[in-house]
Amino acid sequence: DAGVIQSPRHEVTEMGQEVTLRCKPISGHDYLFWYRQTMMRGLELLIYFNNNVPIDDSGMPEDRFSAKMPNASFSTLKIQPSEPRDSAVYFCASRQGPDTQYFGPGTRLTVL
């Protein structure tokens, strides 16, 4: 299996621009998670889906952030408009039931 796939791996954008991060979970996994990691705040859970339905978005910082999962093999995390404080590494992870959670390689976002 190719594992969790994230794109792009690096994104540099200017403040105010829209940013879309993409994730392809492992086939057959019914949970998908979006995390953000920074030096100051560590690893934060932003939102997670079960069977493509958002279950808990309490970690989404504000309305500028939105996430979708239109089907079992694809999810997006969108930031509009982006701000410098959004600079972080964003991880996607997936798992099947309560079993092991597998992480993607991450997207390093820099907002200038």
Next chain:
Amino acid sequence: AQSVTQPDIHITVSEGASLELRCNYSYGATPYLFWYVQSPGQGLQLLLKYFSGDTLVQGIKGFEAEFKRSQSSFNLRKPSVHWSDAAEYFCAVGGTSYGKLTFGQGTILTVHP
């Protein structure tokens, strides 16, 4: 609510020395416990997990962890550390009743030659 505490933010050991990283959890039922490792610039990789059964679990790269219910702990150990073990280590707790894992703040391991 579930929570995880990793008391040590940063640990330094010499190559060849033994290692123990501490993890304490709070969970209302039988927990599922995990240790992940993150090398610089990389994603999180699973080292080992405990779901049930034998309380001493073996993982990859020579790591092991022991689940102690009475102490609410799941400490990670390695008898002899290698320079390549330098990384950040995360403990996490979850279970069948909750969809999400709760991660600790992480412990950064530095290995001196």
